[in-house]
Amino acid sequence: xxxxxxxxxxxxxxxxxxxxxxxxxxxxxxxxxxxxxxxxxxxxxxxxxxxxxxxxxxxxxxxxxxxxxxxxxxxxxxxxxxxxxxxxxxxxxxxxxxxxxxxxxxxxxxxxxxxxxxxxxxxxxxxxxxxxxxxxxxxxxxxxxxxxxxxxxxxxxxxxxxxxxxxxxxxxxxxxxxxxxxxxxxxxxxxxxxxxxxxxxxxxxxxxxxxxxxxxxxxxxxxxxxxxxxxxxxxxxxxxxxxxxxxxxxxxxxxxxxxxxxxxxxxxxxxxxxxxxxxxxxxxxxxxxxxxxxxxxxxxxxxxxxxxxxxxxxxxxxxxxxxxxxxxxxxxxxxxxxxxxxxxxxxxxxxxxxxxxxxxxxxxxxxxxxxxxxxxxxxxxxxxxxxxxx
Amino acid sequence: xxxxxxxxxxxxxxxxxxxxxxxxxxxxxxxxxxxxxxxxxxxxxxxxxxxxxxxxxxxxxxxxxxxxxxxxxxxxxxxxxxxxxxxxxxxxxxxxxxxxxxxxxxxxxxxxxxxxxxxxxxxxxxxxxxxxxxxxxxxxxxxxxxxxxxxxxxxxxxxxxxxxxx
Numbered sequence: 001x002x003x004x005x006x007x008x009x010x011x012x013x014x015x016x017x018x019x020x021x022x023x024x025x026x027x028x029x030x031x032x033x034x035x036x037x038x039x040x041x042x043x044x045x046x047x048x049x050x051x052x053x054x055x056x057x058x059x060x061x062x063x064x065x066x067x068x069x070x071x072x073x074x075x076x077x078x079x080x081x082x083x084x085x086x087x088x089x090x091x092x093x094x095x096x097x098x099x100x101x102x103x104x105x106x107x108x109x110x111x112x113x114x115x116x117x118x119x120x121x122x123x124x125x126x127x128x129x130x131x132x133x134x135x136x137x138x139x140x141x142x143x144x145x146x147x148x149x150x151x152x153x154x155x156x157x158x159x160x161x162x163x164x165x166x167x168x169x170x171x172x173x174x175x176x177x178x179x180x181x182x183x184x185x186x187x188x189x190x191x192x193x194x195x196x197x198x199x200x201x202x203x204x205x206x207x208x209x210x211x212x213x214x215x216x217x218x219x220x221x222x223x224x225x226x227x228x229x230x231x232x233x234x235x236x237x238x239x240x241x242x243x244x245x246x247x248x249x250x251x252x253x254x255x256x257x258x259x260x261x262x263x264x265x266x267x268x269x270x271x272x273x274x275x276x277x278x279x280x281x282x283x284x285x286x287x288x289x290x291x292x293x294x295x296x297x298x299x300x301x302x303x304x305x306x307x308x309x310x311x312x313x314x315x316x317x318x319x320x321x322x323x324x325x326x327x328x329x330x331x332x333x334x335x336x337x338x339x340x341x342x343x344x345x346x347x348x349x350x351x352x353x354x355x356x357x358x359x360x361x362x363x364x365x366x367x368x369x370x371x372x373x374x375x376x377x378x379x380x381x382x383x384x385x386x387x388x389x390x
Numbered sequence: 391x392x393x394x395x396x397x398x399x400x401x402x403x404x405x406x407x408x409x410x411x412x413x414x415x416x417x418x419x420x421x422x423x424x425x426x427x428x429x430x431x432x433x434x435x436x437x438x439x440x441x442x443x444x445x446x447x448x449x450x451x452x453x454x455x456x457x458x459x460x461x462x463x464x465x466x467x468x469x470x471x472x473x474x475x476x477x478x479x480x481x482x483x484x485x486x487x488x489x490x491x492x493x494x495x496x497x498x499x500x501x502x503x504x505x506x507x508x509x510x511x512x513x514x515x516x517x518x519x520x521x522x523x524x525x526x527x528x529x530x531x532x533x534x535x536x537x538x539x540x541x542x543x544x545x546x547x548x549x550x551x552x553x554x555x556x
Contacts, residue, residue, distance in 0.1 A: 045422060045468055066468045067423065070501040077500065086497055092424035136427070155435030172524065173427065386423055 030058060035374070046385055048362065050374065057374060060366035062359055067389040075349040080106055080180060080316045083345070088174040090353060091387040093136060094129035096165070097329045099178040102349075104259060105325040105338040106180050109318045113260060118182040118308045123262040124195075124299050125165070125177060126327075127292040131202055132161045132173065133330040134289045137382050138209045141282055144379035145222055150213050157205040160198045167191060180316055182309035192300050199293040206290045214286060223279035227365050227377035230276060237364065238357035241332025242288060243381060245272045246280035253328035261327075266298040278380035285382070317344060331355055331387060355387035405540075411456075411482075412536040413444030418455035420475065422462025425489035425522040429461045432525035445532060452476075457484045457535070459528070460512075463491035463498060464505045476512040484539070486531055487514045490521040497521065 036047035045066035051058045071090060075083050087102055088095040100122055107113060114122070139154025162172045168187050169175035177184050213219050229239070231247040244251060252270040254263040271287040273280035318340040326335030332354025339348040358381050365377055417440075421429055432438045433447035440447060449455045452475045464472060476485070487508050490496030495506035508514060515538070518531040 045471075066465060067463065068465060068467070068503050069463055069498045070503045074498065074501055089424055089497065092427060151430075151434055152436060155431055156437065159431070159435065159437050172522075174424070174521070 033371070036063075046359075046383075046388070048366075048374075048378075050366070050371075052371065055370045057366050057369055057371065060363050060374070062362050064356075064359070064389055067385045069386075069390065071351060071390040072349055075346055077345065079344045080318065080346070083349075084178060085174075085176050087351075088176055089386065090351065090390060091133075091329065091331060091334070091355070091384050092173065093384060094133040094330045095171075095174045096125045096129040096177060097133075097327070098334065099176070100126055100261070101325045101327045101334055102336045102338070103178045103180055104327075105323040105336050106316075106318050106340075108323045108325065109321045109338065109340055110180065110312075110316075111319075112181050112310050112312060114182045114310055115307050116262075116304045117306045118310075119260055120262045120265075120299055120303055121183055121187065121308065122178065124296055124303075125168075125175065126261065127296045127299075128161055128165055128195075129173075130292045130330040131289055131296075132158055132165070134285050134292075135161070135202070135205065137285055138206075138213070138282075138289070141379050141382075142213045142219075144375050145219060147213060147216070147219070150209065153205065153208060153212070157201060160201050164191070164195050164198050167194070179309070179312075181312035182307070186308050192303065196297060196300055199297050202293050203290060206286060206293075210286060214283065220279060222372075222376055223282060223380065224275075224277060226278045226373050227369065227380060228275070228277045229361065229365055233364065234276070234361070237361040239332070239361060240354050240357065241328065241330070242284045243281060243332065243358055245270065246284045247276035248272055248274045253326060253333055257326065257328075259325065259327060262299060263295070265302065266295055268295050268298075278376050281380040281382070315344070317342060318346070326352065329354060331382065331384065332358060351390055353387045353390060355383035355385075356390075359383050359388050408540045408542055412539040415445045415457050415484075415532070415536070415539075416449045416455045417445055417447045418449050418452045418458045418475075418479070419447060420458050420460045420472070422460070422464065422468070423489075423491065425461035425492070428522045428525050429459055429488060429528060432528045435525075438525045438529060440529065440532065443529070443532060443536070452478045453480065455479055456482070457486065459486045459488055460492045460508050461488040461522075463496070464508050464511070465503050466505055467503070469505050469511050472508065473511050484515045484535060485512055486516045486518060486528070486535065488518045488528055488531070489523055490519060493517050493519060 031052045033050045033052050035050060036045060047063040047066065048060055049063060050060045074086060078086060084099055087098045090098050135154050135158045139151035142150025165175055166172050168191055169177040229247050231249050234244050234247045250270055250272050255270060268291055271284050271291065273284050320340055320342045322339050324335060324337045326333050334354055335352040337350035338346055341347040366374055369377065419429060419433065433440050452458065458479065487493050491498065492508045495504055498504040499506060516531045516535050518527050520527055
């Protein structure tokens with residue numbers, strides 16, 4: 001060092017310092033943040049292991065299976081009426097919607113069809129369970145972003161719908177109302193008029209949510225442009241339901257599949273949004289809830305008279321064969337692939353649940369977002385843990 | 391507080407202590423499955439409104455909680471986390487097992503992945519049966535637990551049998 005001039009020395013020290021500074025900037029150490037498996041705002045357990053660089057997520061890996069109850073194996077040792085009770089609990093917020101595709105698959109194999117009145121009532125309850133499900137989402141999305149008020153409103157107005165379901169079926173949200181060939185029993189007296197007034201209340205709730213949450217400036221800033229999923233990526237990951245409609249794809253199994261349910265008899269609209277961000281997903285679900293109330297109103301007006309049960313043998317044995325029936329559940333496409341060998345129970349049931357595919361996009365969509373947005377995106381994708389793990 | 395644990399507190403004082411403890415229960419919501427929605431309806435909805443009973447349902451961590459409501463299916467994969475949660479809670483701590491799954495496995499009694507009864511992992515004070523139980527049933531379970539806390543002799547804790555609602 002003594003051979004260097006003062007100027008050279010300064011340059012050397014400065015260079016060292018600059019190099020050190022550069023190195024300091026380069027040496028960022030990633031941090032692993034574990035989200036879950038339990039969070040007081042959720043109903044279910046999902047764990048996400050995120051690798052963070054500062055505030056940004058480098059990678060995210062969902063760990064599933066905390067709610068795995070072995071449905072597909074359990075269906076092999078149950079009879080058909082027993083399975084009906086069991087599958088109520090896959091997606092617990094819209095239990096009736098879980099029953100319908102399974103019953104339809106069994107009916108298709110048995111070559112019986114429920115009478116029109118039963119089909120219409122099935123459709124009404126399908127939409128009621130959609131409302132019961134999505135009202136909770138509308139509130140919960142607020143909670144995840146820090147607006148706790150929204151969920152109290154959601155629980156208040158959800159009770160009205162649950163009351164109607166309970167009045168007809170006896171269960172608050174595990175109705176177990178569907179039977180192979182029809183329904184358990186007919187609607188009680190005065191149910192139709194009461195349900196109509198409840199639908200008006202739900203529409204008021206939707207308006208309230210739109211003004212309270214949907215048009216809130218903080219809410220919009222935190223959701224617009226966050227977690228954008230282009231439609232090609234969404235299709236690649238097998239997203240369905242409101243998640244894919246929010247990416248701009250006009251695809252709804254209620255309209256596009258040939259189930260014998262009564263959606264084709266009434267006038268309604270499939271809502272889409274071109275943006276594909278978290279706000280779009282919230283907005284599409286809000287519109288769908290309102291649309292569902294209109295569907296229920298029309299179905300109640302045109303409810304045909306007649307029996308609610310087709311002729312079905314006392315002991316149900318489904319003839320050998322295979323059937324696949326999928327319907328548009330509140331969360332997306334839900335389907336059952338039923339393989340029967342002619343016994344009291346099925347030989348094998350493959351259950352396609354929407355949340356499982358919707359959650360599989362999480363590693364892709366969380367890459368590069370900031371930590372607070374992780375919660376926004378997860379809330380807007382809207383999954384139910386029982387529906388993921390089965 | 392050593393006197394309490396040895397059961398040597400004067401009677402009026404222990405009565406006052408029990409009364410205060412029973413009306414300031416901080417509940418940690420361990421929501422797992424369908425029952426979590428009914429628990430949410432019980433704790434979060436204006437129709438059932440659990441706060442009028444002196445129950446505060448929003449601790450952010452089990453370390454601040456006196457009571458945990460295990461509502462839903464506990465699987466073998468989740469069981470270690472549940473045990474850890476219980477050990478994080480400060481004494482005296484209480485557990486409500488809500489729903490058939492947490493009580494005994496419920497509809498998954500023959501499943502390969504479900505823990506048949508949360509009482510295999512942690513001690514339970516109140517069993518609330520039902521699949522899922524109505525919010526009223528959970529409220530009754532909480533009221534019965536408060537009664538037990540009020541009359542509780544700390545020295546005699548865990549010698550009694552658990553409560554079964556209904």
